[in-house]
Amino acid sequence: MSDNELNLDFIDAGIDISVLDDLTFAGKPGVLERLGPAHFRSKGFSFMGFLQTVYDHVVDQMMNSPFHHRKEFP
Amino acid sequence: MLFAIWDTTRLHIFATVSRDDLQPVEPAQIRILLGDLSDDALLPTAAEESTLAVNVPGLGVLNVGALRFDPAEAIDLLTSLPISLPSSCSDSVRVWQVLARLVQNALAHQQFYPSLRYQDGTYTAVWQPLIGGRSEVEKLQRFALAIPAVCRALPGLQETPPMRLVESFLTETTDALIRRAVVTDSFFSRVHERPAPIDVRWLSALLGQNRQVQADPAELVKLYDDVHLWLGPITDTSEWTNFRLGFRLREPQDGSDLWPVDFRLVSEETDPLTMVTATELWRQKPSPLTSLGRTIAERQEQFLSELRRAMEYFPSLERALLAERPTGIELSAPEAFAFMRSWAFALEDAGFHVDLPDWASPQDSELSLRLSIAPLNAPDDADDDGWETGFSSNPGTGHLLSTPGNVGLDALVRFDWRIAIGDQHLTLVEFESLVSQQSPLVKFKDRWVQIDLEAARKAQEMMTRSSRGLMTLGDAFRVAYGLSGEEGVPVGGLTGADWIGHLIDQIPDARLQEIPQPDSFAGELRPYQLRGLQWLAYLDRLGLGACLADDMGLGKTIQFISLLLMERHGNVPERVQPGPTLVFAPASVLGNWMRELQRFAPSLKVMSHHGPARLHGHAFAEAARAHDVVLTGYALAHRDIEDFRQLVWHRLALDEAQKVKNPSAAASVAIRSIPARRRVALTGTPIENHLSELWSIMETLNPGLLGSPTQFRQRFVIPVEKMNDHRRGQLLREMIKPFVLRRTKSDPEVAANLPQKMEMRVFTSLTPEQAAMYERITAEMLNSVENASGIRRRGLILAGLTRLKQVCDHPALLTDNKNTDSRSGKAERLIDMLEEVLEENEAALVFTQYREMGHLLQEMIRRRLNHDPLFLHGGIQVKERDAMINEFQKDGSQHRIFILSLRAGGLGLNLTAANHVFHYDRWWNPAVEAQATDRAHRIGQDKIVQVHKFVSIGTVEERIDKLLADKTALAENIVTSGDQWLTNLSTDDLKRYLALSSEAVEESTYES
Structure with missing residues (x-):
């Protein structure tokens, strides 16, 4: 960490506070898809199947979150 | 004014009277302020209170009352606030709001992963967000550096790097949101059983409230390694595997004779390339406590490992590896020459990145002999370059009558050898001066040139023996391009004067x-x-x-x-x-x-x-x-x-x-x-x-x-x-x-001279087998309809017509012999044309009315063109069809031929990857064919579309094609009724349309 780069202002953020505004995850392949099957699978238990169910459930919860698609403050 | 501070486990909101008056306000007042802003007014109402010791520059430590939110509640609160925060919220609120939305989006797009941490002898299961690759992480680092100082104003936070603060917020909130999302369902109970395999116990720790994974220490170590090995493709990709070890050769500087090669890491996934020099890499200090620290250490170790691998292709590297933290190496001129001539290519082939100076391309900087030739009657060109005399090599000086008739390759021409570096000619003195330096890399007129000393010696010898004279045009080509002459002489092509210049430049006089x-x-x-x-x-x-x-x-x-x-x-x-x-x-x-x-x-x-x-x-x-x-x-x-x-x-x-x-x-x-x-x-x-x-x-x-x-x-x-x-x-x-x-x-x-869609007929002949079958079917059909009437007659005609079309397509459609080669003129022609399509790296749609014909073509293309075509017909399910279309349309697809039955593929599909459309057999309705053609010729198509309509010569196909082209009233009838119009013809008229003409059949042998 360099003091030259660190924002020292107590109240106001530096200009790079906007740098994440255009960061998007749309269109990226899901993590499980990229990881592929785990090699430490247990017999009699579908590790990936279970994990996929968890992922689907989390996504569903997020998409139905009341503030997920918030618009601008009027 | 509202402020927010994340203390690595919880979010605290406090408020001051105003931006200028930093006197704190009571928590009750904060509840009101937040309640007015939030879409969920109950959140601040239910929040617990805390007391913070905020260090304010110039004022010292202020004890302020605050509201405290657990990680999941923090996300709820921050995302319930308006995106455009009012001026009553300081930037510190915006900081955590931006990150809260990032977490929420990451989760909604499945960008999170289960992980296992080891700290202070304890293994803990934790969910982490996957923010992205290197460029995203860099953005996050810039963001972290930009957060206001108030975010770190609590005791203990001031020494915490902002990035760690940001990372802790992302991880803790992600983990909390996921645990909360699954807690209401029965996930935990499904994996929380004992005894359970170690990976199931890890899952249990990811879903319940206790993060710690309990197991035998040896099992835990193995689990840790297994988990991180499994996560490698996503965690490594974002940090390391996108990078290749690179070498940059630079010219000597400040009077030195040595050529520096810099080592660096290069990511080719970004444009422009992302580079990290070895000096920067060694400057980073790995911390044993953070994941980023581990990544730095791994990166440095892999850098050394890659350097060792490169040594096999770049022997001089051995010297660099004597240093503890190598950043580059200096090469002698012969080594630099070897680097440019061979090591660089070997390194590139082995997956390393190599940068050479702009001039290092041999054609720009290499010494070569060029043969200059001119017709016997061309005027001499005064020459002051030390080669006595020469002649004009400017093709533009050729005059109208200078082109001789029928000279052929045996025509005598005058030749004159020239020494060149790239496009620049050298005088004899210059050439001898360069060679006398006995170095493979020398400076010539302010630019570096490469001299293969052995080749230069041979060139000198040849010039001494025969620098000019007469030879045939054919010999000139062969000598200039190294097909005859002396081994090892660096010949580099031909230049010509007068009409020979026109010839070389493909410009007729x-x-x-x-x-x-x-x-x-x-x-x-x-x-x-x-x-x-x-x-x-x-x-x-x-x-x-x-x-x-x-x-x-x-x-x-x-x-x-x-x-x-x-x-x-x-x-x-x-x-x-x-x-x-x-x-x-x-x-x-x-x-x-x-x-x-x-x-x-x-x-x-x-x-x-x-x-x-x-x-x-x-x-x-x-x-x-x-x-x-x-x-x-x-x-x-x-x-x-x-x-x-x-x-x-x-x-x-x-x-x-x-x-x-x-x-x-x-x-x-x-x-x-x-x-x-x-x-x-x-x-x-x-x-x-x-x-x-x-x-x-x-x-x-x-x-x-x-x-x-x-x-x-x-x-x-x-x-x-x-x-x-x-x-x-x-x-x-x-x-x-x-x-x-x-x-x-x-x-x-x-x-510039082609329309966006070009339609052309491809006339094909029948093989003798096709012709014999065609004649037999026609005779049988005419004979049977002679004595039939009404519906039966119509049925016989339509059935016969189908068989005639099929025999034009391929005899294998109607016989037990399923051998496909050399039996159909159409199929042979299509295979030849598809071979050219593949050769050009283009893509084609092939429409046929008959599913069986599609199968035959699929087999022929696979076997003879070694290409796997897609085939869409009525029996393909929608899901599979969509997969085929996506496969065909994607960049770099391995499937560049798509066979479609006209009924299944004629409508609604977007297949703009193709720029050739083949209508293997004809529907006789231009509108139907046009709809099929439009699968490729539509919005999104950026190439010229070529439509090839196959017609068998001398058959019913050609007669009807001609009728349609003439646009007669009968043509209209054909278009509206399809094949039905034929059923109304008299037997004599039918015979006229169906009979095979003598020109239909060609030689029986087809070349393979």
């Missing part, structure tokens, strides 16, 4: 450039086709063989036909009227040739030499002399060679010349022995990519030009095909350029 389209040509040549005609005429005039290698569909045949017309119907005196041209073509395109000649050159007398009734001996010679064109198939070249050798032909032409690819084949040998004054080859294949084909075609067109097969193989085939020597390939392209004209649809001069 002024008179030939003014040739207009022949009056008797029944059509209109496009500008590039007219230029093709002028070029063909120019090489014809010089007595040199020409290969017109335009892309499929650009009209090679009509350019050639216009050449025949030009020489017969221009201002040519009767006494020098040309004799007949002998055209060899594959059997499958002979019918097409006949149709094209009839359409565009009805004045030419055309003789077809094929079939059992063809003429032989004196009768053949007499008949041939009485015609302008004699068409025949390659299969007869050897069989009828004695007939062909009776005449000295005005011209010998080879269509689909790649068919003579085997120089030793009987047909190739026979064709080369046929006496002819001029020779022309037509091919749609880029012949420079197939060197044995190239030699064979060139040997027919310009015997001896490319040397003997052994010389050609040594000089070009082995370096280009076995050693991937691009420079040698480039030299070969230069050598053949005067004799090969190839334009593609994407060439600007061509594209």
Whole structure:
């Protein structure tokens, strides 16, 4: 960490506070898809199947979150 | 004013009177302020209170009352606030709000992963967000540096790097949200059982409230390794595996003789490239406590490991590895020369990134001998470069009458060797001065040049022996491109003066450039086709063989036909009227040739030499002399060679010349022995990519030009095909350029003159087997309908018609013999054309009405073109269909041919990856065919679409195609009723439409 780069202002953020505004995850392949099957699978238990169910459930919860698609403050 | 502070586990909100008055307000007041802003007013109401010791610059530590939110509640609160925060919220609130939304989006897009942490002897299961690759992480780092100081104003936070603060917020909130999302369902209970395998216990720790994974220490160590190995593709990708070790060679500086090579890491996934120098890499200090620290340490270790791997290809690296933290190496001039000449390529082949100075490309900086030639009568050019005298090498100085007639490769020319570096000529003094330095890298006129000292010595010897004189044009080409002459002499091509300059630059002289389209040509040549005609005429005039290698569909045949017309119907005196041209073509395109000649050159007398009734001996010679064109198939070249050798032909032409690819084949040998004054080859294949084909075609067109097969193989085939020597390939392209004209649809001069959609008929012949079956089916059908009436008659006609169409497609559709090769003229032609499509790296749709035909084509394409086509028919499910379309449309798809049944694929699909559409059989309704064509020709298509409609000559297909083209009332009837209109015809009329004409069938042997 360099003091030259660190924002020292107590109240106001530096200009790079906007740098994440255009960061998007749309269109990226899901993590499980990229990881592929785990090699430490247990017999009699579908590790990936279970994990996929968890992922689907989390996504569903997020998409139905009341503030997920918030618009601008009027 | 509202402020927010994340203390690595919880979010605290406090407020001051205003931005200027930092006196804190009571928590009750904060609840009101937040309640007014939040869409969930209960959140602040229910929040617990805390007390913070905030260190304010200039004021010291202030104890302020605050509201405290657990990680999941923090996300709820922050995302319930308006995106555009009012001025009552400080930037510290915005900081955590931005990150909260990032977490929420990551989770909604499945960008999170289960992980396992080890700290202070404890293994904890935790969910983490996957923010992205290197560029995203860099953004996050910039963001972290920009957060206001108030975010770190609590005791203990001031020394915490902002990035760690940000990381802790992302991880803790992600973990909390996921645990909360699954807690209400029965996930935990499904994995929380004992005894359970270690990975299930890890899952249990990810889902319940206790993060700690309990197990035997050895099991935990193994689990830790397994988990991180599994996560490698996503965690490593974002940090390391996108990078390659790179080497940059720089010129010596500040009077040094040494050439520095810098080491660095290069990511080619970004544009421009992302680079990290080795110096920067070593400057990063890995911390044992953070994941980022581990990544830095791993990166440094991998850097060293890659350096060790590179040593195999770059031996001097051994010196660099003596240093603990290597950042580069310095090379002597011979080492730098070796780096530029060979090590760099070996390193690149081994997956390393190499940057050479701009001038290091050999063609720009390498010393070479160039042969300069000129006609005997060309004026001398005063020369002050130390080589005594020379002659003008400016092709623009050629004058109108300087082009001799029919000079051929045996014409004598004056030659003069020149030494060059790139495009720059050297005087003798300069050359000797460079060589005398005895260094492979020397400076010449402020630029670095490479000198192969051994080659330079040989060049000097040759110059001393014979620097100028006379030789034949053919020898000049061979010597200049290294096909004869001395081994090891760095020859670098040819320059020419006067008409030879025109020849090399493919620019016909002024008179030939003014040739207009022949009056008797029944059509209109496009500008590039007219230029093709002028070029063909120019090489014809010089007595040199020409290969017109335009892309499929650009009209090679009509350019050639216009050449025949030009020489017969221009201002040519009767006494020098040309004799007949002998055209060899594959059997499958002979019918097409006949149709094209009839359409565009009805004045030419055309003789077809094929079939059992063809003429032989004196009768053949007499008949041939009485015609302008004699068409025949390659299969007869050897069989009828004695007939062909009776005449000295005005011209010998080879269509689909790649068919003579085997120089030793009987047909190739026979064709080369046929006496002819001029020779022309037509091919749609880029012949420079197939060197044995190239030699064979060139040997027919310009015997001896490319040397003997052994010389050609040594000089070009082995370096280009076995050693991937691009420079040698480039030299070969230069050598053949005067004799090969190839334009593609994407060439600007061509594209500007082409419509976005080009429709063309492809006339194909029937094989004898097809013809016999066609006649038998027609006879049976006419016989059966003779005595039938009403619905039965209609049924018989429609059934017969289907069988006729199928026999035109392929006899295997109607017989038990499922062998597919050489039995269908159409199929053979389609395979040839698809081969060209694949060769050009283009893509095609093939429509057929018959599913079985699609299967046959699929099998033929797989076996003969070694390509796996997609096939969509009515039996394909929607999901599979969509997968096929996505596969075909994606960039770099391995499937570039898509066979579709017209019913299943004619509507609604977007297949713009294709720029060729083949209608293998006809629907006889232009609207239906147009809809199918529009799968490729629609919005999103950025290439010219070529539509090829196959028509079997002399069959019902051709008769109906002609009716439709004439746009008669009957044509309208055909369009609206499909095949039904035929059922209303009298038996006599039916016979007229269905009967096979004599021209339908071609020679029985199809070349493979």
